[in-house]
Each structure stands twice: as structure tokens, then as C-alpha cells.
Amino acid sequence: MTENHPYFRRKTPQELLDEIAEMNRGKLKLYVGAAPGVGKSYKMLQDAHDLKLEGIDAVIGLIECHGRRETEDLVKDLEVIPLKEMTYKGSIFRELHVEAIIERKPAVVIIDELAHTNIPGSKNLKRYMDVEEILEAGIHVMSAVNIQHLESVHDIVQQITRVAVRERVPDLFVQRASEIQLIDVTPETLRKRMSEGKIYGSDKIEQSLSHFFTVPNLSALRELALREVADDVDEKMEQISGNLSYGPIGVHExxxxxxxxxxxxxxxxxxxxxxxxxxxxxxxxxxxxxxxxxxxxxxxxxxxxxxxxxxxxxxxxxxxxxxxxxxxxxxxxxxxxxxxxxxxxxxxxxxxxxxxxxxxxxxxxxxxxxxxxxxxxxxxxxx
Incomplete structure (x- = not known):
């Protein structure tokens, strides 16, 4: 390729600075599932233990165990950075302590429930914005999200489940993840976990099984999750394989x-x-x-x-x-x-x-x- 090629040119100083900033930025590994209970938090904790065995400084910034004993057992041997206490309307809430994580500066931090909306008065409106701040500080993050929280599939999910998901994450943020791992189980397995009380408390089991956790809903969400992750893999392979060497795909579209x-x-x-x-x-x-x-x-x-x-x-x-x-x-x-x-x-x-x-x-x-x-x-x- 020569300098006469239309897509061969010298990079501007700003582009070079942006590249350096990207190199210093932490990497995001995202665990995606079709629904709650597929095992995203459990897999994150397993991976954190594996990192510790390799001598990598991995800590927990925030994890939601939802009373699941197997998940709670994996928390015990990992350092947990205390949450930040905040008062709102006379009640105390606990949110991710971004400043404490950045000050502690671990190599890797687990931050669960990416789509969460923070308590009013927090520095950032959404948890994914907290994660962005931590990534900018050069700390790698492992986080989790269900497919229904992705902004672009909001209407599809509502059509499938008849439920409007309020907490959503921008697609562009998700696409910046260095790695996306699908945590997948069959609808039948997920319903069995639900009926055994491994996802929600006993007061929510029957309602969940007959509404959100129906086989048609879970099958459709699973297909959606598989397709979204496959598209992400295709895009990354396209970039790695050099198919973009003659200019951006769809540049005229x-x-x-x-x-x-x-x-x-x-x-x-x-x-x-x-x-x-x-x-x-x-x-x-x-x-x-x-x-x-x-x-x-x-x-x-x-x-x-x-x-x-x-x-x-x-x-x-x-x-x-x-x-x-x-x-x-x-x-x-x-x-x-x-x-x-x-x-x-x-x-x-x-x-x-x-x-x-x-x-x-x-x-x-x-x-x-x-x-x-x-x-x-x-x-x-x-x-």
C-alpha cells in the first residue's frame, strides 16, 4: 500500500494522542446473558479467582449475589472495596465507590449490574458512567448486563415480553468492550433454577414463571443475545483480519x-x-x-x-x-x-x-x- 492510496495518510497529532489515551485506558470484559440467573456474576467471580491464582490483583467493587449461596461462597476469598453510603429521602443507600476504587488502583475490578441507575446526588447518573471513569483511570473492569438492557433492542424486548425496561446501556459503550462473553443456559434450565428459588425469593417465583420467565420469552431473549454477541464477534474479526484495509465498510452508506x-x-x-x-x-x-x-x-x-x-x-x-x-x-x-x-x-x-x-x-x-x-x-x- 502506498501513500497514494486514498486510505493511506499520516495521522494527525490528535489521532496519535487519542491512540495513546486508548492504550492507557483499562479494558472492559462484559458478561452478557439472556435473563437474570444465567450465571453472569458466578462466572465473573470464577474468573477473578483464576486471575488471583496468576498473581493478578483482582478485587470486587460491587457484586449482587441475590442470596445465591454458590455466588456468595466465591466472594469470601476476594478483597471487597466498601460501597459508598448515600442518604436519599431519609434512607441510606449503598452505591459503587468510584473514588475508592481509583485510589486503590487494582489491576482488575468486578462491577456488577452495569445498567443500574445511581441514587440522585451521585456523581454519575448511571453505573456504566462510573465504569467509564474507572476505565479512564487505567483499571480493567469485568461487568455484567442482560440483553434486555441494551438500548437498541429496547423495543424488540418490549414486544417480546410486554415489559418496558427502564434501565438501559448505550450500544456504543458496550461496543467498546475488549471482550464480550455470552453466559448461556437453556430456558428449561433457567426455569428450573427459578422454581428452586435460585434466582428470586419465594414470593416472586410463581409470578416470574408465568410472566417474564416463560419458555417463549426466554427462547426469544436467548436468540437475541446469541445474535448480538455473534454480530460483535463478526465485527471484531473483520477488524483483525484486515478486511478494512481498503477503507471503512459502508463508507458510502x-x-x-x-x-x-x-x-x-x-x-x-x-x-x-x-x-x-x-x-x-x-x-x-x-x-x-x-x-x-x-x-x-x-x-x-x-x-x-x-x-x-x-x-x-x-x-x-x-x-x-x-x-x-x-x-x-x-x-x-x-x-x-x-x-x-x-x-x-x-x-x-x-x-x-x-x-x-x-x-x-x-x-x-x-x-x-x-x-x-x-x-x-x-x-x-x-x-
């Missing part, structure tokens, strides 16, 4: 997701991210507003903030356009042309906002006025 005020906007953004992630494509989120931003209602502002936050988590570019007597189709076309978009994602439920998609008006206009752009109309049930 750019996806534009168009969102309105309908109830499926956030679902559509997640769907767009999953498409962009598969294609290694750049993602843009567009909203065309009838009113200028300074005239937004409080509800509009709150929705906009949620969309911006989600866009930020997915490393997407959020675009807000004031209509100014322009038709939505024209705004989409202008945006697609400006950013060289190759695929456009529209939600069928947004037809009241984006003219009448079911009549094909927007689709026909876009197809007539653009070239080489694929248009995806996603129905409510498939978002």
Missing part, C-alpha cells in the same frame, strides 16, 4: 431517519441505529418542525431532548429543520441531498405528520426528485 411527534419516534431511531450498525453506516436523525424552536411547548422541548440524547448515544447527527412553508418531502430531499444520504427510514405511524405516507405522496416525491436512495417504510408493528 448514510441513513436518514425522519421522526415526527408520534409515539413511535424513539422506536424508529433505534431501528435506524440497528440498520446503520449492520451496514457500518453514518446515521442522521431529522425532525421537521412547523414552529421555530423558540416557540416550542414544554412537551415539544422534552421530546426534542429525548431524541437528542438518543441520537448522542447512537453517535448520530440530530438535525432540526424549521419548515418555513416548505413541504416535509422537500425538507427530506434537501437534507438527503446535502448529506449524500443513501437510505431513508420513515415510520408509517407518522403519516399524520409527514403528509399521508399511505397515499405514497412523500415516497413518490422523494423517488421522483432523487436518485440512488432506498426508502424504507416501517409499520408500527415492525418498528
Amino acid at each position: 448514510k441513513i436518514l431517519v425522519c421522526v415526527g411527534y408520534g409515539p413511535t419516534a424513539e422506536k424508529l431511531i433505534r431501528r435506524g441505529w440497528r440498520m446503520a450498525n449492520r451496514l457500518r453506516a453514518q446515521l442522521f436523525i431529522l425532525h421537521a418542525a412547523k414552529l421555530p424552536e423558540e416557540s416550542f411547548t414544554q412537551e415539544m422541548r422534552e421530546k426534542m431532548e429525548r431524541w437528542k440524547l438518543l441520537s448522542s448515544q447512537f453517535n448520530a447527527v440530530f438535525l432540526l429543520e424549521h419548515e418555513r412553508n416548505r413541504k416535509p418531502a422537500d425538507i427530506i430531499i434537501e437534507t438527503a441531498t446535502k448529506y449524500h444520504v443513501t437510505q431513508i427510514l420513515l415510520g408509517q405511524s407518522a403519516r399524520t405528520r409527514w403528509e399521508e405516507i399511505r397515499k405514497g405522496s412523500i415516497v413518490n416525491t422523494i423517488m421522483r426528485k432523487t436518485e440512488n436512495i432506498d426508502i424504507h417504510i416501517v409499520s408500527d408493528g415492525k418498528i
